[in-house]
Amino acid sequence: MLWYRYLMETSPPAPYDVFKLSCPSREVFVRVGERWTGLVLLGLRQGTLRFSQLRRQIDGISQKMLTQTLRGLERDGLVARTVYPTVPVTVEYDLTPLGRSLGDAMDVLRTWAYTHIGDINAARQTYEAANRQL
Amino acid sequence: MLWYRYLMETSPPAPYDVFKLSCPSREVFVRVGERWTGLVLLGLRQGTLRFSQLRRQIDGISQKMLTQTLRGLERDGLVARTVYPTVPVTVEYDLTPLGRSLGDAMDVLRTWAYTHIGDINAARQTYEAANRQL
DNA sequence: CTGAATCCGAATCGATACTG
DNA sequence: CAGTATCGATTCGGATTCAG
Numbered sequence: 403m404l405w406y407r408y409l410m411e412t413s414p415p416a417p418y419d420v421f422k423l424s425c426p427s428r429e430v431f432v433r434v435g436e437r438w439t440g441l442v443l444l445g446l447r448q449g450t451l452r453f454s455q456l457r458r459q460i461d462g463i464s465q466k467m468l469t470q471t472l473r474g475l476e477r478d479g480l481v482a483r484t485v486y487p488t489v490p491v492t493v494e495y496d497l498t499p500l501g502r503s504l505g506d507a508m509d510v511l512r513t514w515a516y517t518h519i520g521d522i523n524a525a526r527q528t529y530e531a532a533n534r535q536l
Numbered sequence: 537m538l539w540y541r542y543l544m545e546t547s548p549p550a551p552y553d554v555f556k557l558s559c560p561s562r563e564v565f566v567r568v569g570e571r572w573t574g575l576v577l578l579g580l581r582q583g584t585l586r587f588s589q590l591r592r593q594i595d596g597i598s599q600k601m602l603t604q605t606l607r608g609l610e611r612d613g614l615v616a617r618t619v620y621p622t623v624p625v626t627v628e629y630d631l632t633p634l635g636r637s638l639g640d641a642m643d644v645l646r647t648w649a650y651t652h653i654g655d656i657n658a659a660r661q662t663y664e665a666a667n668r669q670l
Numbered sequence: 671c672t673g674a675a676t677c678c679g680a681a682t683c684g685a686t687a688c689t690g
Numbered sequence: 691c692a693g694t695a696t697c698g699a700t701t702c703g704g705a706t707t708c709a710g
Contacts, residue, residue: 418650420578423595430649430656435569437702444554453672461557464704469673479659490671491710500655507648514641515564516552521634522564525613571683587692598684603693624691625690 433478434508438463438471443505444512446481446497453493480504567612568642572597572605577639578646580615580631587627614638 420427433439441460445451451459457468472495475481480501486492497505554561567573575594579585585593591602606629609615614635620626631639 418653420575420646420649421593421595426653426657427646427649430653431574431645432571434645435571435574437566437569440565440569441554459555461555465673466705467703470703477660477663478656479662480656485672488671491673493672500652500659503652504648507644510641510644511565511568512554512561514638515554515561518634518637519552519560519564522612522614523560525634526611528613529611599693600685601683604683619692622691625693627692 433474434504436471436474438467439475440508440511442468442471442475443480443497443501443508446495446501447505447509450494450496453495456495475501567608568638570605570608572601573609574642574645576602576605576609577614577631577635577642580629580635581639581643584628584630587629590629609635 418427419425420431422428438460441463442456445456445459453468453472456472457463457465460468463471472481472483476483479498482496482498482501484494484496486494552561553559554565556562572594575597576590579590579593587602587606590606591597591599594602597605606615606617610617613632616630616632616635618628618630620628
């Protein structure tokens with residue numbers, strides 16, 4: 403019953419290996435892992451948004467974390483920041499093509515989540531029930 | 537130049553909305569965001585592994601974090617844990633079908649990372665250069 | 671409006687020691 | 691081998707205050 407795994411196994415496409423500490427792709431995983439990165443990418447996926455609009459859209463994010471997350475994404479070339487010298491100042495955020503492609507990958511995760519929440523909750527119930535009397 | 541976004545926009549497939557604090561899919565995002573979750577899923581994607589094998593594979597993970605991550609994944613029905621009463625004890629970890637499907641989604645991210653590390657590093661250089669004299 | 675700066679408790683994580 | 695337990699160190703993250 404193990405054969406199918408070896409058939410499915412596709413070796414990594416490049417000289418990279420996420421499992422290695424030294425692999426730069428690890429950083430990508432770390433960034434994606436940051437608490438709000440995914441939600442910001444998904445939020446901007448629908449189009450340009452201003453700071454306060456983005457903040458309103460993402461329930462529960464604080465101003466500090468939104469700023470911090472946006473800076474990180476900007477630094478990595480995933481988000482473009484445009485300042486308009488109005489009074490008061492207007493700042494727009496946008497996905498770059500690179501950010502858009504990562505956003506698409508995140509959207510796969512979102513869809514997965516929507517589809518499998520039920521399974522996960524069921525598993526949790528089972529798990530709790532099995533470990534209740536410990 | 538905005539029309540294409542609206543054409544691409546596909547509304548969420550269900551009564552879920554990640555942006556809402558109350559949405560259970562947020563928990564999925566949080567779990568995926570946990571530092572080591574992705575790597576463990578990717579590690580087990582290649583087949584059954586024992587605790588120490590998994591630990592060796594994932595460079596830099598501590599024993600504590602591996603245990604903790606595995607417990608969480610087990611609780612959510614993503615990983616199956618099998619104990620063989622040998623001496624000393626043998627414990628095998630495996631992806632469940634659910635875990636396998638999430639692993640596939642994570643692999644999309646891995647591939648994305650491998651493909652775009654260069655772009656990200658370039659963006660970082662640009663960013664640093666632009667902000668050097670501040 | 672868009673943020674930067676600071677304070678501070680909470681959560682995370684790693685190293686170490688110990689167990690069946 | 692496969693963990694559990696504990697203890698600091700660091701980091702995270704929210705609330706608040708201030709500024710251009």
